[in-house]
Amino acid sequence: xxxxxxxxxxxxxxxxxxxxxxxxxxxxxxxxxxxxxxxxxxxxxxxxxxxxxxxxxxxxxxxxxxxxxxxxxxxxxxxxxxxxxxxxxxxxxxxxxxxxxxxxxxxxxxxxxxxxxxxxxxxxxxxxxxxxxxxxxxxxxxxxxxxxxxxxxxxxxxxxxxxxxxxxxxxxxxxxxxxxxxxxxxxxxxxxxxxxxxxxxxxxxxxxxxxxxxxxxxxxxxxxxxxxxxxxxxxxxxxxxxxxxxxxxxxxxxxxxxxxxxxxxxxxxxxxxxxxxxxxxxxxxxxxxxxxxxxxxxxxxxxxxxxxxxxxxxxxxxxxxxxxxxxxxxxxxxxxxx
Amino acid sequence: xxxxxxxxxxxxxxxxxxxxxxxxxxxxxxxxxxxxxxxxxxxxxxxxxxxxxxxxxxxxxxxxxxxxxxxxxxxxxxxxxxxxxxxxxxxxxxxxxxxxxxxxxxxxxxxxxxxxxxxxxxxxxxxxxxxxxxxxxxxxxxxxxxxxxxxxxxxxxxxxxxxxxxxxxxxxxxxxxxxxxxxxxxxxxxxxxxxxxxxxxxxxxxxxxxxxxxxxxxxxxxxxxxxxxxxxxxxxxxxxxxxxxxxxxxxxxxxxxxxxxxxxxxxxxxxxxxxxxxxxxxxxxxxxxxxxxxxxxxxxxxxxxxxxxxxxxxxxxxxxxxx
Numbered sequence: 001x002x003x004x005x006x007x008x009x010x011x012x013x014x015x016x017x018x019x020x021x022x023x024x025x026x027x028x029x030x031x032x033x034x035x036x037x038x039x040x041x042x043x044x045x046x047x048x049x050x051x052x053x054x055x056x057x058x059x060x061x062x063x064x065x066x067x068x069x070x071x072x073x074x075x076x077x078x079x080x081x082x083x084x085x086x087x088x089x090x091x092x093x094x095x096x097x098x099x100x101x102x103x104x105x106x107x108x109x110x111x112x113x114x115x116x117x118x119x120x121x122x123x124x125x126x127x128x129x130x131x132x133x134x135x136x137x138x139x140x141x142x143x144x145x146x147x148x149x150x151x152x153x154x155x156x157x158x159x160x161x162x163x164x165x166x167x168x169x170x171x172x173x174x175x176x177x178x179x180x181x182x183x184x185x186x187x188x189x190x191x192x193x194x195x196x197x198x199x200x201x202x203x204x205x206x207x208x209x210x211x212x213x214x215x216x217x218x219x220x221x222x223x224x225x226x227x228x229x230x231x232x233x234x235x236x237x238x239x240x241x242x243x244x245x246x247x248x249x250x251x252x253x254x255x256x257x258x259x260x261x262x263x264x265x266x267x268x269x270x271x272x273x274x275x276x277x278x279x280x281x282x283x284x285x286x287x288x289x290x291x292x293x294x295x296x297x298x299x300x301x302x303x304x305x306x307x308x309x310x311x312x313x314x315x316x317x318x319x320x321x322x323x324x325x326x327x328x329x330x331x332x333x334x335x336x337x338x
Numbered sequence: 339x340x341x342x343x344x345x346x347x348x349x350x351x352x353x354x355x356x357x358x359x360x361x362x363x364x365x366x367x368x369x370x371x372x373x374x375x376x377x378x379x380x381x382x383x384x385x386x387x388x389x390x391x392x393x394x395x396x397x398x399x400x401x402x403x404x405x406x407x408x409x410x411x412x413x414x415x416x417x418x419x420x421x422x423x424x425x426x427x428x429x430x431x432x433x434x435x436x437x438x439x440x441x442x443x444x445x446x447x448x449x450x451x452x453x454x455x456x457x458x459x460x461x462x463x464x465x466x467x468x469x470x471x472x473x474x475x476x477x478x479x480x481x482x483x484x485x486x487x488x489x490x491x492x493x494x495x496x497x498x499x500x501x502x503x504x505x506x507x508x509x510x511x512x513x514x515x516x517x518x519x520x521x522x523x524x525x526x527x528x529x530x531x532x533x534x535x536x537x538x539x540x541x542x543x544x545x546x547x548x549x550x551x552x553x554x555x556x557x558x559x560x561x562x563x564x565x566x567x568x569x570x571x572x573x574x575x576x577x578x579x580x581x582x583x584x585x586x587x588x589x590x591x592x593x594x595x596x597x598x599x600x601x602x603x604x605x606x607x608x609x610x611x612x613x614x615x616x617x618x619x620x621x622x623x624x625x626x627x628x629x630x631x632x633x634x635x636x637x638x639x640x641x642x643x644x645x646x647x648x649x650x651x652x653x654x655x656x657x658x659x660x661x
Contacts, residue, residue, distance in 0.1 A: 052525035189380035194596035194609035262555030
């Protein structure tokens, strides 16, 4: 058992490369989906992993659960080295770590009743005597805000928000300490999204859960995260407490991401930074700073093109930018650049 | 002055279990030149069917009820059939959708698809059409347009594909562009780019835009007027500034309370209780009544659109109390 002061999950220099087969058997350059990511999550804490599609955030979540094997790096959970566990030990670990997905419908068996789906984990891990299982299932459905009567119904009878609640009940059934939440509210309507976000917060309070909350929406993340890590092209480019990172972002990409969030306040015209161009390919990332091809920092120079900036502490957050001290705020960065 | 588009009492019906249900049930709105109207609502509110009805694209077995009126300047759209209808589709009302990949043909080059569209609407040579296509790609902000003309859709990113779709829609020089969740499938930084493009084109071409979205945040910066839909009806309508300053229908207020904000004090979200009902299960009286925290005895009768202030109406009996 790890000592109580140590983090629940600790990830060091995680890399996941995908080797694409090239034309005529020649080796193509690997896709560097995750390229050296490190972070920690404490008990009862939520770390949000934020970034746009293709930045590698979902791959991080799946690799930690060993749904995919890492290329290199290490990760320890409750003192166990995740990447070196054998099958039996991995099975025990998965009882402590669960995942909920963006689209719960595709992760539910359409021919299995809701009750059976929630009971499955309890049976597999033999967490309760058979005759107590229905009672456990009822309690779980109640806990996630569903009528226990629903146990007899099937997935297609439920709305998106209700399915997400079912997905959460299923994950909670095995009494995990840690949940990977992979875009859990992205497919939901706003009124329902708010219900699920509140539910996740309440469950964290009641059960002392830790979350790795993977999302692209900074406004959503602000509601649930204690700390935020921003990913770009397989790297964490900035990490810090939610407050610090949102009020005083130091990496230009975080600034751009923040300024692009559409806020329902017409009177307050915030200056937007519209980034130039597209995300570079992760199989052929730019040299030096991965963001330099789209960066708007006035101090950008040759050094950004050649020298990879390390993560370093700058005014409250940890940022990977050579000139993080002078990163402009959206207002200072001026008009929209297209 | 006549409006570019005038929709009156639009009703769309579908057969269901020996009766008909009305997923769009009495929607009226208008659009003026160079103006953006946002139709806002959650899934199933009828906003997309409303936009499809404008071009008579309601999928079988749905139908537009005979009492509906869609007036495009001096043309009665619902009276059109066959060739006359094709003259409207794309040519006078252009359309872009959420997922550009499904609207582009994967086996043809992007340039050929734009040229095809231009030649369908204008009697000009292929070379001239190609020239126009190039200008359009520049206009929607595609870098290296000459190169991109020869690209296949899969070689472009999501944001680039959506720009191509906008270029195709613009190629016919429509009076109205219907944009149905144009940025929902895109990342926020790309979303910002696309919205900038739409805004610029509206100003430079004087085009009217009907923006269909679930995202109040997008509406804030872009639309002149907003119509909020719930259960097949417009339940609140106002100029954007008025609606955001004074959201009055309990559903609109509920939507605002559910949206997480990136600025301001952090507070627990207040969701709307329950779920959006299906068209077959819409309640009698006010359709929001079962979920409404402010429902009262009069809510059992169906409210009409009532004035809240000048230019600002809502489908709620509370308007009478405040007035």
